[in-house]
Amino acid sequence: MAKFALVTDFDGTISDDDFFWHVADRYFDAEALKPWSEYLAGRMNHIDALNAIFARIHVPEEELLAFIDTIHLDASFTKLLDICRKKEIPVAVVSAGCDYYIQRLIGKKISEYNIRLITNHGIYNRQDGLKMIPPYDSTYYDKAVGISKAAVVRELQKQGYEVIYAGDGPPDVEPAKIADVVFAKKTLLERCRELGIKTHKFDSFQDIVHYLEDL
Numbered sequence: 001m002a003k004f005a006l007v008t009d010f011d012g013t014i015s016d017d018d019f020f021w022h023v024a025d026r027y028f029d030a031e032a033l034k035p036w037s038e039y040l041a042g043r044m045n046h047i048d049a050l051n052a053i054f055a056r057i058h059v060p061e062e063e064l065l066a067f068i069d070t071i072h073l074d075a076s077f078t079k080l081l082d083i084c085r086k087k088e089i090p091v092a093v094v095s096a097g098c099d100y101y102i103q104r105l106i107g108k109k110i111s112e113y114n115i116r117l118i119t120n121h122g123i124y125n126r127q128d129g130l131k132m133i134p135p136y137d138s139t140y141y142d143k144a145v146g147i148s149k150a151a152v153v154r155e156l157q158k159q160g161y162e163v164i165y166a167g168d169g170p171p172d173v174e175p176a177k178i179a180d181v182v183f184a185k186k187t188l189l190e191r192c193r194e195l196g197i198k199t200h201k202f203d204s205f206q207d208i209v210h211y212l213e214d215l
């Protein structure tokens with residue numbers, strides 16, 4: 001039987017929506033989101049756009065952390081990790097966001113389930129806001145996003161894995177093009193359909209749990 005690996009996005013896939021949207025809803029006006037429009041129009045790269053938005057957060061850190069704690073996660077995430085462990089499927093979380101909020105939200109699971117987290121580093125101080133620093137020395141380093149999710153998929157495939165990929169947004173399109181099995185929602189689902197990439201639509205990780213149960 002083929003050996004499988006699971007690679008999943010974080011924002012909007014494990015969490016219910018992108019961190020910057022959560023932050024924007026809570027703290028910003030429309031003006032603060034201009035960098036995101038610039039990114040969508042192709043005039044700004046992903047990490048620069050997010051850094052420009054995150055630099056506007058100036059609340060006390062305890063308040064920011066308490067706010068992060070209110071972000072909802074997919075209720076089936078632990079179930080997904082359990083079945084992956086049972087079936088000896090390694091899990092990697094790949095994110096164009098950063099470890100500052102990902103570790104806060106799923107740090108315990110990351111160590112408990114031996115998950116690989118491949119993302120940017122994030123540091124916060126009230127003066128400068130949240131700053132994402134890409135892993136410059138990593139083999140996955142990518143100038144536009146910080147990390148190349150596709151490079152993670154490719155590496156696992158080279159190691160003999162069939163890669164199941166789950167995601168929802170623009171940075172998930174490149175890895176979805178090469179993954180062996182794709183689960184998509186929101187923007188990624190639309191893009192995969194436009195590009196003719198064979199895709200499973202999913203609403204929650206429960207759908208992926210069912211798929212893995214039948215492997």
Ligand SMILES: [Mg+2]
Nearest residue numbers: 009011012169
């Ligand atoms: Mg996402």
